[in-house]
Amino acid sequence: EIVLTQSPGTLSLSPGERATLSCRASQSISGSSLAWYRQKPGQAPRLLIYDASIRATGIPDRFSGSGSGTDFTLSISRLEPEDFALYYCQQYGDSPRTFGQGTKVEI
Amino acid sequence: QVQLQQWGEGLLKPSETLSLSCTVHGGSFSTYSWGWIRQPPGEGLGWIGEISHSGTTDYNPSLKSRLTISVDTSKRQFSLRLTSVTAADSATYFCARMPAGYLDVWGQGTTVTVSS
Numbered sequence: 761e762i763v764l765t766q767s768p769g770t771l772s773l774s775p776g777e778r779a780t781l782s783c784r785a786s787q788s789i790s791g792s793s794l795a796w797y798r799q800k801p802g803q804a805p806r807l808l809i810y811d812a813s814i815r816a817t818g819i820p821d822r823f824s825g826s827g828s829g830t831d832f833t834l835s836i837s838r839l840e841p842e843d844f845a846l847y848y849c850q851q852y853g854d855s856p857r858t859f860g861q862g863t864k865v866e867i
Numbered sequence: 868q869v870q871l872q873q874w875g876e877g878l879l880k881p882s883e884t885l886s887l888s889c890t891v892h893g894g895s896f897s898t899y900s901w902g903w904i905r906q907p908p909g910e911g912l913g914w915i916g917e918i919s920h921s922g923t924t925d926y927n928p929s930l931k932s933r934l935t936i937s938v939d940t941s942k943r944q945f946s947l948r949l950t951s952v953t954a955a956d957s958a959t960y961f962c963a964r965m966p967a968g969y970l971d972v973w974g975q976g977t978t979v980t981v982s983s
Contacts (some may be wrong), residue, residue, distance in 0.1 A: 848912055850970075859913065
């Protein structure tokens with residue numbers, strides 16, 4: 761199975777700053793089949809990005825995704841208060857689908 | 868607006884069977900696959916498995932021997948059944964819509980605790 765490793769584990773930033781999150785795969789992900797989710801405490805995750813770079817419906821343009829093969833990045837250009845949360849990447853190019861272990865973005 | 872409403876037993880004893888269901892309100896049912904994901908307390912997300920509207924399933928190999936995911940198109944529902952549960956199966960379980968392997972609409976989550 762494809763193992764996804766997210767870094768850093770925790771990112772300490774301030775509102776208005778830029779966040780850069782990394783997701784590295786143990787083998788190449790076919791078709792850039794990678795998604796990013798944001799999860800706030802006590803809530804279900806919310807889809808932010810799919811196919812590595814396509815914003816999901818209703819997601820503001822401060823979120824952007826990039827990458828291919830084994831290295832993927834989620835960037836948040838200007839952190840809003842609601843962006844301080846957990847972020848997960850997920851690959852769906854192969855079965856079983858797998859998630860990264862998460863990156864916590866904290867103030 | 869599509870909403871997924873999930874329900875099921877939240878407290879089980881070891882060796883019992885976990886059963887959860889998810890009803891899809893709004894939107895199309897027959898053009899999507901539907902999945903289950905779980906999250907142990909304080910831990911990350913884990914993919915359990917998925918089912919297409921036509922009933923084709925794909926399971927996590929680590930759960931395959933205990934897992935059944937089924938679909939009832941007429942009721943716009945899909946269900947999860949996990950047998951012989953242990954404390955390791957304690958988690959919040961989510962149902963979700965899967966347009967193409969990713970998960971774009973999620974249920975509210977059901978907390979399942981396995982304890983004697």
